[in-house]
Amino acid sequence: MKFIVSSSALLKQLQSINGVVTNNPVVPILENFLFEIEEGKLTITASDLETSMITELPVEAREAGRIAAPARILLDTLKNLPDQPVTFTLDEETYTIEIASSNGRYKLAGENATDFPRVPVVKGSTPIEIPSSSLARAINKTIFAVSTDELRPAMTGILVQLADSQVTFVATDGHRLLRYRRSDVGAGQTANLIIPRKAFNLLKGALPSEATPVKVEFNNSNAFFSFNQMRLVCRLIDERYPDYENVIPVSNPNKLIISRQEILNSVKRISIYSNKTTHQVRLRLAGSELTVSAEDLDFSNEANEKLPCQYDGEDMEIGFNAKFLQEMLSNIDSEEITLELSTPNRAGLLMPTLADDNESILMLVMPVMLNNYV
Secondary structure (H helix, E strand, C coil): CEEEEEHHHHHHHHHHHHHHCCCCCCCHHHHEEEEEEECCEEEEEEECCCEEEEEEEECEECCCEEEEEEHHHHHHHHHCCCCCEEEEEEECCCCEEEEECCCCEEEEECECHHHCCCCCCCCCCCCEEEEHHHHHHHHHHHHHHCCCCCCCHHHHEEEEEECCCCEEEEEECCCEEEEEEECCCCCCCCEEEEEEHHHHHHHHHHCCCCCCEEEEEECCCEEEEEECCEEEEEECCCCCCCCHHHHCCCCCCEEEEEEHHHHHHHHHHHHCCCCCCCCEEEEEEECCEEEEEEEECCCCEEEEEEEECEEECCCEEEEEEHHHHHHHHHCCCCCEEEEEECCCCCCEEEEECCCCCCEEEEEEECCECCCCCC
């Protein structure tokens, strides 16, 4: 069985799904791409059992066939070939693959396609559509706060809450919480899905920059995303997500409004002098002035800066992890941010002062206990 395809077009499609392939898979066959040819169309699948990505491209072929092709050697070969038509000859009996280019011939050992795991299919689901730009933004705004603690599996994914008139994305690692909500995407149904971090990372990398509708479907065990020639199927995390709404403090009488870039730059500078274990920075609010300070008593390092701000509330002092503050401030787009506080031992709420009409971003960060007051 033969097919002819552009080397650069094939390389582009393989690279778009290669992130699924792991170096030490549970089953050795998963080190391969599954090639399936039917009616002049090549369908390529990569899987790690939990997540599968499928892409398609047209090829010149007269026969149908299937084979598993080794991912790494195939990618390395195509990366080093100039753009040209290449001819693949597949032997489904010996599982050998021969690639012929204008430069030469390359022969590699494939595997039996029937050993490749079957990709789940969705049946009877009502699809919803989300613009690719909205989905990419939702992933970017939440994924950095996803937990890596395997002992709390629910928190190793992003909670997607579908409702009639809005979609909410939530991520938390126990120290901070991100809630991103869009009111311009209605699901027309109610459901809670926990999508694994890896699946959303892969999806984020594959989403096109131009506006494209992404079709989302799901059943009890899997979620399905499809756009252009690309499909991603991932197994849902079957756990109960923490009741995050109860963690968000409702009454926050102390409100700080400040330039996002100014406080971000200040925290970056001051954190150099913070304790390398706690990364603690101290915010002291009084009148229209914010004092950012840190000290590392082990090395007698300390630093402080004063910044002008708008502050409405009682004078207070609160400690935060500088790394968390930096990440959160870097993921807000507005020029000014609002920090809402109640007491030094309760969570602070960070949000853009001016938000888009169709989106709501809320970032919650837990304080760190101040060891001493200076």
